[in-house]
Amino acid sequence: MELLKNKIRQEGKVLSEEVLKVDSFLNHQIDPLLMQEIGKEFVKRFSDQNITRIITIESSGIAPATMAGMILGVPVVFARKRKSLTLTDHLYSAKVYSFTKKESNDISVSKDFISNEDTVLLIDDFLANGQAALGLIDIAKQAGATIAGVGIVIEKCFQPGGDLIRKEGVRLESLAELQSLKNGQVQFVGEE
Amino acid sequence: MELLKNKIRQEGKVLSEEVLKVDSFLNHQIDPLLMQEIGKEFVKRFSDQNITRIITIESSGIAPATMAGMILGVPVVFARKRKSLTLTDHLYSAKVYSFTKKESNDISVSKDFISNEDTVLLIDDFLANGQAALGLIDIAKQAGATIAGVGIVIEKCFQPGGDLIRKEGVRLESLAELQSLKNGQVQFVGEE
Ligand SMILES: Nc1nc2c(ncn2[C@@H]2O[C@H](COP(=O)(O)OP(=O)(O)O)[C@@H](OP(=O)(O)OP(=O)(O)O)[C@H]2O)c(=O)[nH]1
Numbered sequence: 054m055e056l057l058k059n060k061i062r063q064e065g066k067v068l069s070e071e072v073l074k075v076d077s078f079l080n081h082q083i084d085p086l087l088m089q090e091i092g093k094e095f096v097k098r099f100s101d102q103n104i105t106r107i108i109t110i111e112s113s114g115i116a117p118a119t120m121a122g123m124i125l126g127v128p129v130v131f132a133r134k135r136k137s138l139t140l141t142d143h144l145y146s147a148k149v150y151s152f153t154k155k156e157s158n159d160i161s162v163s164k165d166f167i168s169n170e171d172t173v174l175l176i177d178d179f180l181a182n183g184q185a186a187l188g189l190i191d192i193a194k195q196a197g198a199t200i201a202g203v204g205i206v207i208e209k210c211f212q213p214g215g216d217l218i219r220k221e222g223v224r225l226e227s228l229a230e231l232q233s234l235k236n237g238q239v240q241f242v243g244e245e
Numbered sequence: 246m247e248l249l250k251n252k253i254r255q256e257g258k259v260l261s262e263e264v265l266k267v268d269s270f271l272n273h274q275i276d277p278l279l280m281q282e283i284g285k286e287f288v289k290r291f292s293d294q295n296i297t298r299i300i301t302i303e304s305s306g307i308a309p310a311t312m313a314g315m316i317l318g319v320p321v322v323f324a325r326k327r328k329s330l331t332l333t334d335h336l337y338s339a340k341v342y343s344f345t346k347k348e349s350n351d352i353s354v355s356k357d358f359i360s361n362e363d364t365v366l367l368i369d370d371f372l373a374n375g376q377a378a379l380g381l382i383d384i385a386k387q388a389g390a391t392i393a394g395v396g397i398v399i400e401k402c403f404q405p406g407g408d409l410i411r412k413e414g415v416r417l418e419s420l421a422e423l424q425s426l427k428n429g430q431v432q433f434v435g436e437e
């Protein structure tokens with residue numbers, strides 16, 4: 054997605070060979086009109102599917118997922134990483150391992166908001182090691198939902214997440230695919 | 246806002262005299278088209294102001310704030326409750342006290358995304374004790390920003406948040422004002 058790739062080139066900061074900072078439009082400050090374009094692009098890529106619900110994870114997945122839901126006219130559910138005041142029981146949960154923190158934590162979705170009648174699009178901001186996306190896939194499977202696929206804003210293709218998702222037989226659409234962050238440079242897949 | 250009040254009447258669950266559950270459209274599942282209407286209503290109410298940025302708090306504030314930002318064409322910043330991979334320094338922070346947990350925690354906004362040149366609209370989903378809203382006001386003041394006001398989706402008028410905000414001299418616009426949650430019933434301000 055050229056608009057997104059240009060935004061990354063202009064505003065992305067390479068913090069290390071492994072980490073791209075895009076706080077100015079995705080992870081802390083949000084560019085709502087860019088999010089709307091991202092939503093449109095997700096909807097376009099999955100237009101062959103009859104999506105009934107979008108599932109994402111708090112917090113950075115919420116804006117892109119909500120825009121896709123607005124365009125499709127379907128509800129959006131954000132998986133919680135922590136119990137909330139009103140989300141306490143009647144849940145599907147999945148363990149998500151963090152390589153950085155070396156610990157597992159649960160993500161949860163209420164059974165009220167996903168069922169075997171749903172065809173779900175799973176959306177998140179970054180795809181790196183893939184544990185969060187695998188957690189969402191696990192929850193969708195527990196619910197017996199049909200998985201239309203995973204939609205990712207930025208994928209780090211040099212990390213295993215993409216392969217893990219494809220190994221599950223799930224379709225993956227990433228709007229920006231990073232080949233490398235070496236030498237302080239953003240290099241997209243298919244570029245020199 | 247009648248559309249919102251009707252949604253609350255149809256789908257809201259009164260959990261106690263103090264807590265209304267609206268997980269089906271605001272706090273876990275999101276109704277994106279309702280969020281768009283909520284965004285429009287916030288923009289309408291503050292149309293006399295030259296808002297340059299919207300500030301909210303993760304997670305439930307993100308969807309309504311992003312819709313308002315989309316309609317105004319301005320960036321939206323969500324204050325973080327925890328350090329993130331990329332939000333580590335160069336921050337404005339405020340303490341937010343939780344009466345339930347009996348503890349204070351910091352919320353933070355990067356200094357890159359708010360300044361004395363901004364006129365900010367502060368948006369959140371619920372207004373109860375008001376500590377989160379006061380934290381956002383504190384951050385806006387530290388940055389020297391002009392505060393257009395606070396926009397709240399659902400205010401519990403029987404709790405002190407609204408008074409605390411007005412005591413700060415800040416304008417408050419709440420789209421649904423709850424008079425009471427007694428007897429398992431939602432009663433809005435101005436109703437029998
Ligand atoms: N900016 C940025 N973020 C990255 C990058 N790679 C991974 N992340 C994010 O960092 C967080 C890493 O989460 P961990 O669970 O600790 O995973 P990991 O160590 O196994 O990678 C996730 O944020 P999250 O759970 O999605 O948090 P939130 O932003 O939704 O609150 C993930 O999206 C990157 O290159 N740049």
Ligand SMILES: Nc1nc2c(ncn2[C@@H]2O[C@H](COP(=O)(O)OP(=O)(O)O)[C@@H](OP(=O)(O)OP(=O)(O)O)[C@H]2O)c(=O)[nH]1
Binds near residue numbers: 302343370
């Ligand atoms: N559904 C519902 N929620 C309420 C109600 N009253 C307060 N809340 C939410 O509960 C959380 C209470 O936070 P605390 O910081 O513990 O505050 P408190 O005990 O002083 O009220 C906040 O969620 P938050 O920080 O905004 O979390 P998030 O949803 O953004 O993750 C607040 O918005 C209510 O009547 N119904």
